[in-house]
Amino acid sequence: AAVYHWPDPLLDNIDDQLFVDRFTTMNLLANDCGYRDGTSVAGQWLRMAFHDFATYDKETGKGGLDASIIFELDRPQNIGVGMRRSLMDYVNLPTEYVGMADIIAMGAVMSVVGCHGPVVPFRAGRRDATGPGPETVPEPQEPIDEHIKAFKRMGMSKEDMIALVACGHSLGGVKQSEFPQIVTPDLPVGITFQAPYAFNNSIVHEYFTGTTVNPLVVGPNIETRSDFRIFNSDNNATLRRLSDLNTFNQECSTLIARMIDTVPSDVQLTDVVEPINYKVQKTMLFPQNGKLTFLATIKILQTGLFDPLVLHLPKRTVTMFWKERTGQYCPDQGCKVDLLRVDFEIASRYAFFHGVLQHYFYTFKAEIPAEHSISHFWFEVDPKNGTAPFIVDNHGANYVIEQDSILYDPYRSDYMRGGSNMVVAVKDPKGTAQNVHTYSTLAGSPHVRWPINTTSTFEFTRDQSLPPTDGYTFYSGRVPENALSNTLHADIDGKHYKQWLPHLIVPGIINKFDSKVYQDAVGADAFYGQHEFHGGAMPFPVDADVMFEMRKIANEF
Numbered sequence: 001a002a003v004y005h006w007p008d009p010l011l012d013n014i015d016d017q018l019f020v021d022r023f024t025t026m027n028l029l030a031n032d033c034g035y036r037d038g039t040s041v042a043g044q045w046l047r048m049a050f051h052d053f054a055t056y057d058k059e060t061g062k063g064g065l066d067a068s069i070i071f072e073l074d075r076p077q078n079i080g081v082g083m084r085r086s087l088m089d090y091v092n093l094p095t096e097y098v099g100m101a102d103i104i105a106m107g108a109v110m111s112v113v114g115c116h117g118p119v120v121p122f123r124a125g126r127r128d129a130t131g132p133g134p135e136t137v138p139e140p141q142e143p144i145d146e147h148i149k150a151f152k153r154m155g156m157s158k159e160d161m162i163a164l165v166a167c168g169h170s171l172g173g174v175k176q177s178e179f180p181q182i183v184t185p186d187l188p189v190g191i192t193f194q195a196p197y198a199f200n201n202s203i204v205h206e207y208f209t210g211t212t213v214n215p216l217v218v219g220p221n222i223e224t225r226s227d228f229r230i231f232n233s234d235n236n237a238t239l240r241r242l243s244d245l246n247t248f249n250q251e252c253s254t255l256i257a258r259m260i261d262t263v264p265s266d267v268q269l270t271d272v273v274e275p276i277n278y279k280v281q282k283t284m285l286f287p288q289n290g291k292l293t294f295l296a297t298i299k300i301l302q303t304g305l306f307d308p309l310v311l312h313l314p315k316r317t318v319t320m321f322w323k324e325r326t327g328q329y330c331p332d333q334g335c336k337v338d339l340l341r342v343d344f345e346i347a348s349r350y351a352f353f354h355g356v357l358q359h360y361f362y363t364f365k366a367e368i369p370a371e372h373s374i375s376h377f378w379f380e381v382d383p384k385n386g387t388a389p390f391i392v393d394n395h396g397a398n399y400v401i402e403q404d405s406i407l408y409d410p411y412r413s414d415y416m417r418g419g420s421n422m423v424v425a426v427k428d429p430k431g432t433a434q435n436v437h438t439y440s441t442l443a444g445s446p447h448v449r450w451p452i453n454t455t456s457t458f459e460f461t462r463d464q465s466l467p468p469t470d471g472y473t474f475y476s477g478r479v480p481e482n483a484l485s486n487t488l489h490a491d492i493d494g495k496h497y498k499q500w501l502p503h504l505i506v507p508g509i510i511n512k513f514d515s516k517v518y519q520d521a522v523g524a525d526a527f528y529g530q531h532e533f534h535g536g537a538m539p540f541p542v543d544a545d546v547m548f549e550m551r552k553i554a555n556e557f
């Protein structure tokens with residue numbers, strides 16, 4: 001499995017999308033094979049992944065899952081409202097560190113599991129193409145030899161092709177509006193490949209029992225019966241094997257994983273991503289009330305059998321330690337910080353299949369003298385179950401605070417008014433700071449018709465309304481609402497500093513969603529310490545990340 005070394009913007013985000021938040025686009029839309037546009041969201045997502053993959057050329061090592069589909073939507077071979085709809089689903093998800101290609105691949109994984117199919121392992125790290133690939137998606141009117149050749153070019157044998165088509169065509173179907181030569185006007189406007197709305201091998205059984213209505217097998221137009229020609233191209237041997245459901249699930253999982261892991265030969269994917277235990281996340285360091293405040297959250301997985309008692313907090317205790325950056329402040333064993341709060345969330349469906357029921361989030365808040373600052377931190381976990389306490393320290397490397405020269409200031413910033421007025425604190429004793437800016441990923445582009453992300457730079461200037469304090473001067477600038485992720489940059493005294501900023505709000509910052517007033521208003525009790533958990537009341541799963549909330553609202557609700 002992929003190993004998480006903090007900070008890892010890619011794995012951190014992928015882990016959140018796959019396993020943590022049940023309400024992400026990825027976890028919600030394709031769930032239970034949800035219906036849309038006369039087919040399923042899952043069907044649309046899986047077809048898009050196939051069409052993106054279908055540009056791969058094994059000889060040159062180019063193409064594959066690289067999001068080049070974004071540039072290929074005008075082609076007749078990519079006809080269909082599903083493509084644009086899928087991209088609309090995805091447009092808010094990429095960041096500077098997570099490409100659209102990973103999102104498209106993730107969509108394939110979620111469509112299969114969302115339709116009650118098998119778990120397809122996911123690797124991360126795809127790279128987005130900057131232009132279209134060749135026009136090489138197989139089309140239904142082509143002869144079987146062309147299809148065999150095309151799949152060979154994509155790195156798939158004839159048997160792989162037969163199985164992959166059977167796997168893919170268990171979802172969705174063919175629409176008259178898009179393929180009137182296949183679904184002729186005398187037929188219903190849309191015909192699904194198989195009867196049940198589920199990822200399973202009914203397509204195979206219906207084929208053998210002669211009950212299939214799959215228009216690519218029995219449609220009136222013989223020329224476009226590509227599934228028929230493909231399925232019997234090895235005298236039905238592969239399909240016969242796939243009529244066993246376990247075999248079908250296993251082979252589909254392997255083949256779809258191979259499909260989405262087909263990337264340009266110079267792209268290196270991570271190992272398979274499993275739920276990350278002891279993930280340090282949502283850290284933030286900023287000046288406040290004459291000190292530096294440091295917030296950090298560590299995620300701990302709850303695994304095992306379902307037990308209603310897991311709704312109670314585990315007995316375990318977690319303690320954070322940190323060390324100063326300059327001078328002498330903390331004792332040798334580190335400054336000790338007690339827990340600020342614990343939250344939990346039920347895990348995603350994909351996480352359930354990895355044996356994870358829910359996640360606990362232990363949040364800490366350290367108050368740090370500004371003159372000493374912080375160099376690194378780590379945790380001690382005492383399970384209080386008879387096993388020994390242990391240290392969580394980033395696999396021995398410690399959680400190192402790279403710099404404290406440019407910091408996002410969550411309290412001086414204002415992120416609710418149509419974009420954000422972002423304030424950053426700059427440690428600049430000589431007054432030489434230059435190029436204070438954020439490099440941001442934005443949802444959408446004014447230059448293209450299709451949903452595509454762009455990057456942009458937003459300059460910050462000295463904010464005279466904010467007097468310097470605690471060694472920091474303050475810069476501000478406006479960042480638009482559609483910013484999906486930001487990285488702060490500054491040149492100070494001839495040195496370049498940067499700070500990845502995945503969240504504008506982290507647990508521990510009191511905001512609208514976090515305040516007692518808000519929680520009382522929604523009738524939930526989400527704010528509790530380790531020793532004051534009110535058993536019985538179901539805590540409201542607060543995701544304090546307002547940006548995420550805004551994206552969800554913008555996207556779905």
Ligand code: HEM
Nearest residue numbers: 039043046047050080082138139140164168172173174175
């Ligand atoms: C020779 C190979 C293939 C041909 C000729 C082919 C052709 C087609 C056609 C004509 C449609 C109907 C699209 C529409 O009406 O919007 C379709 C749908 C679909 N195809 Fe394929 N396909 C092939 C292989 C695959 C593979 C390998 C996969 C995935 C692993 C796949 C996944 C899908 C899915 C999920 C749909 C349903 C889309 C929806 O309902 O919106 N196809 N295919």
